Amino acid sequence: MTQISTTQAAVHFQTTNDLLLNFQLSPNLRGVLEPFERQLRKLMGDDAKLAREAQMMHTMQLTLGRGDVVGSSSNTDLTSLSLIFHTLITHRAGEFGASNLGYCAALLVGLYRWTSWSPIIFYTQTLLCAFMCLSQSSSVTVTMWKTFLVARLPQLLVAFEKCVNTENTNSESDWKHAMQNALFTLHRRNDILSHCDSMIARAEGNLSPPSAPLFRCFLKELIAHGLLDQKLAVTFDQGIINDNMPSLKSEAQEAGITLEAYFDTKLSGEGDEPRMWLARIRRDPGSHASFGDFVTQRFASATSQLDIDAMGHICRLLYHDQILDSLSLHIKISDLVAYSLQFFESYTCETVGDPQTAFSHIGDVVMFLQSSVARFKSNTFSVNDKTVSSEFLKTTAQVYPLNSLTGGDLATFNAWLKALFESEGIEDTILRSTQPKTLLRIAASLVVHAIGLTVEGKMNMDTLRNGVMYFSDPLLNWTLVGITKALIHEIHQKRFNTPIHLEVLQTLLLSPSCPRLVLTLCGPRVMSLLANREQKGSVAPAALNTAELRQVITAALGVREQARIQSAITMGTRVPWQEYPRQAIQSALNMARTNKPASIDVERCLEVVSPSQFIRILWSELIVAATVPSEIENSRRLAVFILTAPRPPTTPPLLPIFLHNIVPSLITHIDSQQEQTMTMSAELLVALVSSVLTAAMHLELALQSATVKSQHLFGQSSSAMARRLVSDLRTHKFSYTSSTLAQRLSSSQSFLANFPVFMELGT
Incomplete structure (x- = not known):
């Protein structure tokens, strides 16, 4: 140890600290590393520690001074987008999932405004992140990611452009040019594209005919949605001209009927034929949106007419097949559940000619309900202003x-x-x-x-x-x-x-x-x-x-x-379930650190601990990560996502809890720390508060542009939360941490432009 220089000690300390924080180590190995870390900390001395903390605080102050800009590496940030994409897919069937097109568009607009990216950077990062999420997905989820990327992402981008253009800050040509540049960048990433194709081939098995390359499928959907000109698409993939892969749309056109009528013809039979056609639909992402509309119409019609044959048939098709996962990206499965519950509550066999067959069809409705309700935490479902309960299925x-x-x-x-x-x-x-x-x-x-x-x-x-x-x-x-x-x-x-x-x-x-x-x-x-x-x-x-x-x-x-x-x-008995939230946060930070698409299931964490406990765990992990200056940006992005992403009705919004309950207690806690640690923690709190308030404001404005009802997004507006925070800081005016927060926030021109109420703290 005496021969190790201060610089070497700092390098070894960072490596050892990372091992102890982010890996499951055996007790024997941990027993060796922890004393080693303490020795390195002593060897580094106070000067080296002070220098490292000064560098970290300088980075945080630069971050706050830049206002809405994410950070020095923001142009290559995958963390924010990957967190959003994973959540949209994980909770696709819920209120804030991929099926809610207006909400998804607003979420992307809010991120676009918060990051201050140019259209080119935004589209480049969006496409790269989506393809990287697929390339690093598991074999179980790869088909879902393909469906999202090909069938849903183009629709989201159309809705995004419509929403962002209401502010008249960018022209349509700006976004056309941005898409072109983004595709050029993606086209050069053959490592990602080829890996995606090989993963899809393994997941789909020996299909006949085999799927077209993913990039070509994506280009075709961009063309279909008006996001890309066909002449330009040829410059990326000349094979698109002679691509004669059969599609359900083209088959319906050749038959001279609509795609919905084509579905009706092919799926109305019994036996194995409808299931074969469902498999074809599942492999044709371009047909999923139309099929979703067809299914919704079938449920609505069967419910209004109490047609047991029609309802039993469509339910039997769906609960047997994975197509419901694909549909959940386009339609609210909760609507189908609501229709089925209404039907089940209303139907009796009193006058039916063949009650034996009717009871079997009722069974199909029940099994569809059981398979679908398993996706939801809610007990009530509404459609057409009618609310029904599924509580009886859980008993x-x-x-x-x-x-x-x-x-x-x-x-x-x-x-x-x-x-x-x-x-x-x-x-x-x-x-x-x-x-x-x-x-x-x-x-x-x-x-x-x-x-x-x-x-x-x-x-x-x-x-x-x-x-x-x-x-x-x-x-x-x-x-x-x-x-x-x-x-x-x-x-x-x-x-x-x-x-x-x-x-x-x-x-x-x-x-x-x-x-x-x-x-x-x-x-x-x-x-x-x-x-x-x-x-x-x-x-x-x-x-x-x-x-x-x-x-x-x-x-x-x-x-x-x-x-x-x-x-x-x-x-199960070896890993305490209470540790899941901390492990989930550490895992997300580790993925962001290694430039991999990050993900975290906040709802699952909130099933283990209370919202306040979860936020305190988040803060403790952010403090640890912030000891490495290069980790500050990733930590901040993760925290902003966790605190500002809308929660389903079953869980409370986290942002008001953080600002009104946790921040005051953190101020008291930080004031009691040693001077060096106090300064570092206060600066981290400044960066976090400014970031989450700004992100929340941009999301609120985006939801208004997308005409999405958002009155229950955070329980209160960002301006109201800012006003209360100003009041809380005044009550702690003799606190070092509170004074630091007040001084930093009231001296940032970009922050004051969004929240002028903080000017009161500067007077």
Whole structure:
């Protein structure tokens, strides 16, 4: 150690500090590195530490002085855009996802204004970031990224230009020129383009015919949306002239009908043919927007007419297929859920000619709802000013004691128990007199009660098995999600001393007619059940076939997802769940540091800790990252995204919590620190406050230009938040940190131009 120079010590200190902060290290290795880091800190001495902090503060002050400009490396920034793109796709089916075109356009306009990029830089970074996100996606998400890039991004850019041009700051020719330059830059990145094509080829498998190159598909959609002239497109890809790859649009034109009518013709049949056409639609991103309109119209029409055949058919197509993921980029899946809920609440089989078929179709509606509601945290869905609740779908696993059932529920329960387990069979009469919602609610109770009668010797096993087999038939298999969850809960409650429950569970899951959706939704619970049984050494019935159960679940979930869940089950006790938010922030910072597309699921973090706790964790990680001057910009971009990105109704906006709750407590905390640390923390707080307020203001203005309702975006306007912050700073006027905030913010001309209320602090 005595032979190491101060400069070498600083280099080693930074490397060691990075290892300790950003990697999962074994206790032995951490025990070696932490003392080593302390020795290096001593060796560096106070002078070196002061110099490094002075450089960091100088960088932050330059950042604030530049106002809205992101920073010295802003022209090559991928962090802000990649955070936005990942969130739009992750939460595509929600209120603030990719399906909300106006919101997406406003989000891009807000970023464009905040960064002060030129049109050329904005389009160049947008295209490069989108393609890089695809090139670094997983094999599970690569198809979704392709669909977003080809089918949705051109639409977003059209909406973006329309929104940004309302301010008359750029002409249409500016954006045409910007797109041309951006494509020239992207075209030269053959490393990214070729990697994207190879990833798509692996994901799509042996398709016939094979997909066209991604760049060509993107050019064709840019042409179709008026963002690029065909003559110019040829300069990037001469093969586009002779590209005769069949498309659904061209086929519909040759048939002399609209694309929506073409869909109706091809998807109206039964059997495998509609599924083959769905696969074609999925591989043709240019048709997705039209197909989304077709599907929405079908749901609306079937609901208004209470047409069970039409509703059952479209629901059956969608919940079986991945096409719903693609549609969620274009339409609000919540609207489809709302239509389905309205239909399910209103439909009865009292007058239908064939109640057996009608009940099967109702099952398709229920399974579509179960698969779709799994995407949402909300319990209520609205369309056409009608609001409906999906809460009943989350309680289908509840087992009701007989003494809690009253009136019609008790009569229905007794009638179905008799029909299923006393060999009377299911006649049309009982179907006509039963509300499907009631049957869905009591199905788990019927099975568990029958098992109880068998355990007590009041029912023999053959009778139980015969009754249970009705639930494997398409007539009733749509109730299996609740039944399966109820059986798993009973098995856990009875500590696996439940041979009959286990046998019934296996019978239902291994039935050839068990819907794949049931295995998908319940598979993780079944895997956890089997793992717990093995860990506790419970003796399973001789007939229990754990290998076959795992096999059918793997087939439903996919090998990769099954492996991920199994890993989570195995590792769950080793990694505390409370650490997820900190790890997510560290991971996002690390991706930004290495110039990779960054992502973070804020909603998932807020499921683990409260908003205030999450913001405090964010601040602690920003302080650590800020010790390296080059990391300040990436830290600031991540913080701005986290604090200003609109949250769904289920989570509160974070910006007011940060400004009104966290900043005052930070002022008190920073004032209590040592002088050197106090100065550094205060400057970081200045840069952060100025950045988030400016970004929020630009987003508000962009939402107004895009005519998007934004009254609940932050709960209050950016000007109101600024006014309250000024009041809070006045109450702390003898505080060093508060004085620093007031002085820096009131002396920045660009910041004052947006928030003149801070002039009051300079007087």
